[in-house]
Amino acid sequence: MNDTRTDFSEGMLVAKGLGKRVDAAGQSIDILHDISFSLAAGASLAIVGASGSGKSTLLSLLAGLDQPSQGDVLLAGQALGALDEDGRARVRGQYAGFVFQSFQLLPELSALENVMLPLELFGGKTSQAQLREKAQHWLQRVGLGSRMQHTPRTLSGGEQQRVALARAFATGPRILFADEPTGSLDSHTGQLVADLLFELNRETETTLVLVTHDETLAARCGQRLRIDAGRMTQWTGATA
Amino acid sequence: MIRITLRRFWRGMAAGDYRTLLAALIVTIAALTAVGLLTTRMSGLLSTQANDLLAADAVLSADHPINPAAEQSALKAGLQVARLAQFPSMVSAHGKTHLGTIKAVTTGYPLRGQLLLQAGQGTRPATAIPAPGQVWLDVRLANALQVQQGGQIQLGTRSFTVAELINREPDAALDFSGLQPRLLLNQQDLPSTGLIGFGSRVRYRLLVAGTADAVRQWKHATRQQLGRGERLEDVRESRPEVKVTLERAEDFLRLVSLLAAALACTAVLLAARRHALRQTDAVALLVALGASRRTVASMLWLELLALWLLAALIGGGLGWAAQAGLEWAVRARLPAPLPPGDPLQWLAASALGGVLLLGTAGPALLQLARTPPIRVLRHDVSASPTVWISWVLVAICAGALLFWLGGNLKLTLIVVGAMLGALALAAALGWGGLALLGRYSHGFAARIALRQLLRRRWLSMAQMSALAMGLLGVWLLTVVEHDLLATWQSRIPADAPNQFVINLQPDQQAAFKQSMARAGYANIALQPMIRGRWTAHNGKPVLDRQYQDDRSRQLAEREFNLSWGDTLRRDNQLQSGQALSAAQPGWSVEAGLAERFNIKLGDTLGFDVAGTPVTGTVRNLRKVDWDSFRVNFFVTGTAQMFGNMPTSLITSFYLPPDNKTLVPQLVAQFPNVSVFDVGAVLTEVHRILDLATSALQLVFAFCLVAALVVLIAALETTAPERHRETAILRALGAERGHIAAIQRWEGSATGAVAGLVAGLSASVAGWLLGRQVLNLPTTFNYWLPLASMLSGIVLAGMVTAWERRRLSRVTALALLRDPA
Known part of the structure; x- marks a missing residue:
């Protein structure tokens, strides 16, 4: 699924002077200013900051879910600014995986079918049996081998997030974006889910971009980027 | 992609996500199928029954032997x-x-x-x-x-x-x-x-009967080849009483099918909006995962297609079964078995359902495909909400559908007008009334309830309008079924004249009146009658060939029965101009005839009465109540216009069926007189009336189901918001009693406004329909708005009570986790 021809020499994820301006109540407000950094393949980055500091906005720009007002993002060597909405969707489909705070599982599908969903979207001619096998493997890997046919409504929060992790890793993404992955969970369950996330990240050598306000979780990442009022105030770790 | 779509579809079905939309669509297709089948089958029966008066389904009539080609073409088409x-x-x-x-x-x-x-x-x-x-x-x-x-x-x-x-x-x-x-x-x-020779006054007729389609085709082909002195006869044109009754029966049926369809449209529209909203998160996720807009749009369209196919199958089956069941229920009251149904009705209903679904859900789904992927992170983001073109499309779709079904512009305009009026009124009353109530309301529950309704102002108004729409359908149907039908039935009295006496000579007048008085008919009114050919209109000769349609040609060609008298009878109503009098001699013309021949007040009409020209000015136009079954004339004049021309007298009276002696007595006493029994026409009219009543009652049942679906769809539009609010209140420590009181207030306020609006609109629309479309004297229903308001309160109360039970089973946490 990964494109080996792509040149990652500048880094798996590169932000170049990113800024975001929104219009609210007749006024333009800059919610992000001039963010630049480079993240090597296989590295892990935690974006931290207070509520409303612009963490999730930055994540949405990095993942191509939204467009910046200034600057550009290079994701797996591709400049997102030059792509239209469908082009960015293609890049996401090829390289990225997601984990959300609110899990975002489709309520009408079973755990297994939720994991199969992205596989089927981009599976091409791969047989159903193979896709199913792959999804089953990942569900077993996150410890839900016995709950595959359950729908999200019948799963606990921690279980739902584990399904989301299986779904995210099943496509073999080069980079994983996680938005407050433990934000909706109690601390014990959150800890378990975070352990699983880092473990899978290590195993698959995926690049990880994590938004969190949990300093302990952030400390487990190789690099940390702190945002205050939309500005990058601190970079800890390797080269920014 | 197809697999994912179908899987989501079936899972969604199992989870009840499509419940309302599917139900709305099924009811739409079932109602359109059943109503379409019933109305066409009933109309078929009505026409066949009315054709008894013609002894055929169609008649070609001529003043010379009928061209054998016409008979050959009928035989070739399989006609008798x-x-x-x-x-x-x-x-x-x-x-x-x-x-x-x-x-x-x-x-x-x-x-x-x-x-x-x-x-x-x-x-x-x-x-x-x-x-x-x-x-x-x-x-x-x-x-x-x-x-x-x-x-x-x-x-x-x-x-x-x-x-x-x-x-x-x-x-x-x-x-x-x-x-x-x-x-x-x-x-x-x-x-x-030896009676047939040159100059014989023979009228030749070719009688034809068979299936409706074959007869229609034969009539169409024959009409193209009509020669001089040939015409196609139609029972409607020959008997105005039957025409009025048949057309009114058809208008009633059209009106009810129109209402059913309009209600179903509303239900589908509401459900489609809700359905689209529910899909937003799934679409955002798919886009975030990398699905292209095209993929997402294809998935959504595929889903609609699956939904439509399922609804067409279930709805078609239900519709077919329902009309068969309803037919079985009233079979004893039908004079003959209904003609078989046409499967095309099901296809047409399914196609219409599909158009409706595309028109209503399509724009919403297209909009949905543009959901920005960032919605997976931020729930406050959605696709740009103003897609006014889609609403214009929906309006055009629905309008065209309704006009197609109504087949009558005035009828469609009144029904659509009533619905739009109800919408506007519900919005205005909802906005103003809630604000006013909110300001002056006392008590915790009322204040919170009204504040909540006001806060989601647009949703509340949408809900009230939808509820008003459903109630409007029910009440309008009630007005039609109860008031208008009853008025119509009462218009044809049981003792309507069934015997016409003609050819009575002026010198027999006194003896005839005496005989009738002895038989219990005191003061029987005799009217002069004289036959005349219409020869001139504003000085120009009247030629039958100058008219396009058969009836006009026929009227222009044949002799009119003319009469005179100064006083306007009870069943005649002056539409324009002055009453005739000795000081104002001239013609009084029936309004329908005047319209057909473009006769205006002040025009000059000339008639040839037994070789003598009689000319006069049109003094007035009058409406004739053909339902009265009394002797009526298209054209009447004043006595002096006819001078001493030889005339005869005509009258009509009701003869009870058991009186077998009066007519033979009259014929024996006045051998020149013809007593003519129109009981057959009257029986026919009563039969049509009975049939129409049965048909209406059948269709009524379907409309009620459609209205109910609208109500449920309407209440479901705000269900997520109400759930969330309840959860928040619960989390904040509100007790069940508090929440129940708030919900009661919300339900009552919504139901009251919607009910009042529906009642007012139904009263106005019912009154207009009676006056303008069905030509029935109707009165405004003052009790209806109140009854409708109460029904609105009760109905909304019942639904909120049911919802309360559902909510009481879930905890505040679960509600917060799953607000939808």
Whole structure:
């Protein structure tokens, strides 16, 4: 699924002077200013900051879910600014995986079918049996081998997030974006889910971009980027 | 992609996500199928029944022998045919002579209806036509000639045996020409009578009957080739009473199908919006995972297709079963079995359902495909909400559909107008009323409830409007079913005149009145009648060929029955101009005729009455109440215009069926008089009325189901918001009692506004429909708004109570986790 021809020499994820301006109540407000950094393949980055500091906005720009007002993002060597909405969707489909705070599982599908969903979207001619096998493997890997046919409504929060992790890793993404992955969970369950996330990240050598306000979780990442009022105030770790 | 879509679809089905949309669509297709089938089958039966008066489904009539090509084309189309030649002639027996109408028929006559023969004291239907050498005589002619069954009569150069006495011919009431008593003979015998020659006043008719489609095609083809003196006869044009009744029955049926469809449209529209909203998160996720807009749009369209196919299958089956069940339920009241249903109705209903679904859900889904992927992170982001073009599309779709179904612009405009009016009124009342109530309300629950309704102002108004729409449907149907139908039925009194007396001479007036008074008919009104050919309109000659349609040609060609009198009768209403008087001589013209021939007040009309021209100015136009069944004239003048021209008198009266003596007495006392039984027409009108009533009741049941689905869909539009609010209140420590009180207030306020609006709109629309479309005198229903308001409160109360039970089973946490 990964494109080996792509040149990652500048880094798996590169932000170049990113800024975001929104219009609210007749006024333009800059919610992000001039963010630049480079993240090597296989590295892990935690974006931290207070509520409303612009963490999730930055994540949405990095993942191509939204467009910046200034600057550009290079994701797996591709400049997102030059792509239209469908082009960015293609890049996401090829390289990225997601984990959300609110899990975002489709309520009408079973755990297994939720994991199969992205596989089927981009599976091409791969047989159903193979896709199913792959999804089953990942569900077993996150410890839900016995709950595959359950729908999200019948799963606990921690279980739902584990399904989301299986779904995210099943496509073999080069980079994983996680938005407050433990934000909706109690601390014990959150800890378990975070352990699983880092473990899978290590195993698959995926690049990880994590938004969190949990300093302990952030400390487990190789690099940390702190945002205050939309500005990058601190970079800890390797080269920014 | 197809697999994912179908899987999501089936899972969604199982989880009840499509419940409302699918139900709305199923009801729409089922209602359109059932209503379409019922109305076309009922209309078919109505027409066939009415055609009894014509003795055929279609009649080609001419003043010369019918071109054999017309008969050949009918036979080729698989139609039944019979020929008829009719003319006046003297008939004699035992030295007595009487003018009769001779009717020479071929095998098969009558193709529709029954020819009743005298059988002892009763009657029996004829199964054949007179054998060669035999004739059948009208009872009145037999009486006048004093000849019995088995006796001999002389017709032209031949004598015949009287084999049967005729009690009733199906087509006797077709027109007033040739009202002399009939003599029926086999057409084979006609040449031997020596009566047909150059200059004979013979009217030839080709009778045709068969399936509706074949008859329609034959009529269409024949109309193109009509020659001079030829015309196609239609029962509607020949008998205004039947025309009025038939058209009103069809208008009623159209109106009810229109209402069912309009309600179903509303239900689908509401459910589609809700469905689209529910899909937003799934779409955002798919886009975030990398699905292209095209993929997402294809998935959404595929889903709609699956939904439509399922609804078409279930809805079509239900619709078919329902109309069959309903037909079974009223079969005892039907005069004949309904003609078979056309499967095309199901296809048409399914196609219409599909158009409706695309029109309503399509724009919302297209908009959905543009959901920005960032929505997976931020729930406050959605696709740009203003897609006004889609609403214009929906409006055009729905309008076209309704017009197609209504087939009558005025009817469609009133129904659509009432719905739009109800929407606007609900919005205005909702906005203003809630604000006002909010300001002056006391108590915790009322304050919170009204504040919540006001906060989600647009949703509240949408909900009230939708609820109003559903209630409007129910109440409008109630008005139609209860008030309008009852008014119509009461318009044709049980003692409407069923006997017409014509040819009475002015010098017999006193003796006739005395005889009638002895029989219990005091002050019987006699009206002068004289026949005249319309020759000039504003000085220009009137030529039948200048008119395009058959009826106009026919009217222009044939003689009018004219009358005179200064006073306007109760069943005639002055529409414009001045009443006729000696000081203001001129014509009074029936409004429908005036419209047909573009006759205006002040125009000059000239008639040729027995060779003498009679000219006058049109002084007034009047509406005639054909339902009264009294003697009525298209054109009347003033006495002095006719001078001393020879006239006869005409009157009508009701004869109870058990009175068998009065008519023979009258005929014996006044041998020149013809007493003409229009009981057949009256029976027909009553039969049509009964049929229409049965049909309406059947269709009514369907409309109620459609209205119920609208109500549920309407309440579901705000369900997520209400759930969330409840959860928050619960989390904040509100007790169940508090929440129940708030919900009661919300339900009552919503129901009251919607009910009031629906009641007001239904009253206005019902009144307008009665006056403008059905031509029935209706009164405004003052009790209806109040009843509707109460029903709104009760209904909304019931739904909120049901919802409360559902909510009480879930915890605040679960609600917060899963607000939808």
